[in-house]
Amino acid sequence: MRKNMQTQASNGIKVLVVDDEIGIIDSLSIFLKKSGYIFDGVTDPLEAIEKVKNEHFDLMILDFIMTPIHGDQVVEEIRKFNKELYILLLTGHKDLAPPLETIRRLDIQGYCEKSDKFDQLLLLIESAVKAINQMNMIKKINDELKETTQKLEQAYMESIETLRYTVEAKDPYTRGHSDRVSEYSVLIGKYLGLSDDDLHTLKIGGLFHDIGKIGIPDDILLKPGKLTPDEYSEIKNHPSIGVHILSNAAIFRDIIPIVKHHHERYDGLGYPSKLKGESIPYLARIAAVADTFDAMTSKRTYRDSLSLDIVKSEIEKNKETQFDPQVADVFLDILNNHYEEIKVIQEKYR
Numbered sequence: 349m350r351k352n353m354q355t356q357a358s359n360g361i362k363v364l365v366v367d368d369e370i371g372i373i374d375s376l377s378i379f380l381k382k383s384g385y386i387f388d389g390v391t392d393p394l395e396a397i398e399k400v401k402n403e404h405f406d407l408m409i410l411d412f413i414m415t416p417i418h419g420d421q422v423v424e425e426i427r428k429f430n431k432e433l434y435i436l437l438l439t440g441h442k443d444l445a446p447p448l449e450t451i452r453r454l455d456i457q458g459y460c461e462k463s464d465k466f467d468q469l470l471l472l473i474e475s476a477v478k479a480i481n482q483m484n485m486i487k488k489i490n491d492e493l494k495e496t497t498q499k500l501e502q503a504y505m506e507s508i509e510t511l512r513y514t515v516e517a518k519d520p521y522t523r524g525h526s527d528r529v530s531e532y533s534v535l536i537g538k539y540l541g542l543s544d545d546d547l548h549t550l551k552i553g554g555l556f557h558d559i560g561k562i563g564i565p566d567d568i569l570l571k572p573g574k575l576t577p578d579e580y581s582e583i584k585n586h587p588s589i590g591v592h593i594l595s596n597a598a599i600f601r602d603i604i605p606i607v608k609h610h611h612e613r614y615d616g617l618g619y620p621s622k623l624k625g626e627s628i629p630y631l632a633r634i635a636a637v638a639d640t641f642d643a644m645t646s647k648r649t650y651r652d653s654l655s656l657d658i659v660k661s662e663i664e665k666n667k668e669t670q671f672d673p674q675v676a677d678v679f680l681d682i683l684n685n686h687y688e689e690i691k692v693i694q695e696k697y698r
């Protein structure tokens with residue numbers, strides 16, 4: 349008579365059993381396949397590590413005392429490249445089990461003593477599968493969320509980019525200005541040793557720092573020659589207009605301080621908030637140096653671009669009044685010793 353050994357429909361969970369006793373592998377193979385698991389088994393713990401490197405498994409059940417390395421060492425190796433694998437440890441006698449501290453440190457999710465019956469192991473596997481399914485579900489939702497957020501951010505970026513190009517298209521003298529300010533700011537940030545997050549904020553902040561100019565009338569924005577005091581105070585509204593434009597999108601939250609405060613001066617005589625010294629947001633102090641440098645090195649209707657020597661002495665002269673002295677010094681160092689990096693940016697956005 350045929351034994352009732354049909355394999356249940358697969359539940360899609362891939363299990364790797366590692367035990368140097370082939371008998372255990374064989375009986376677990378029969379038992380797990382019958383319960384609907386996709387089974388693989390190896391007797392060599394080193395081979396198990398390679399397998400996990402090259403193939404996806406949801407669950408690993410492994411023996412503790414093995415040669416040439418023990419189960420905890422197998423886990424130690426695996427955890428170096430895989431933190432997700434759910435691991436159950438099989439121990440022989442209680443006295444031979446690894447200490448609880450090791451089990452926790454290696455992120456082993458459960459252990460059970462070997463016995464002829466698999467009841468306890470089955471319970472453990474069932475709860476493992478529940479946890480694995482939860483984990484997979486959360487991962488899937490997370491991935492989907494990430495993708496949606498990325499699409500949204502992309503759409504926001506594109507619409508604001510359009511605005512930015514509208515500003516720069518109007519005025520040939522500011523064309524490329526935001527791109528250069530963005531890159532100069534990141535360059536200064538790198539020499540200041542800022543984090544990747546801060547560098548990203550500087551990059552985006554530089555691109556959009558003058559977005560508020562969209563709200564300044566063309567006859568003022570494009571006026572050749574000197575502005576009247578009234579016209580100048582109109583121009584001074586562009587940081588606040590910029591903040592207003594960007595404030596509806598959460599993704600621009602981090603760059604708001606740059607947009608709002610890139611015209612503050614270190615001595616407190618800037619605008620719009622007359623902030624002084626270190627009360628000016630740090631990234632805005634960096635963007636301020638980059639912004640002024642680009643203004644000085646760009647042609648205007650009423651003057652040619654300034655020579656590098658004049659620009660350097662202006663920055664030197666105005667540190668502590670207009671600029672954060674530390675930021676100004678770092679920038680002067682770039683101009684003196686790493687000028688090729690500035691040139692690359694200027695060539696790119698000519």
Ligand SMILES: [Fe+2]
Binds near residue numbers: 558586
């Ligand atoms: Fe500005």
Ligand SMILES: [Fe+2]
Binds near residue numbers: 525529557558
């Ligand atoms: Fe600017």
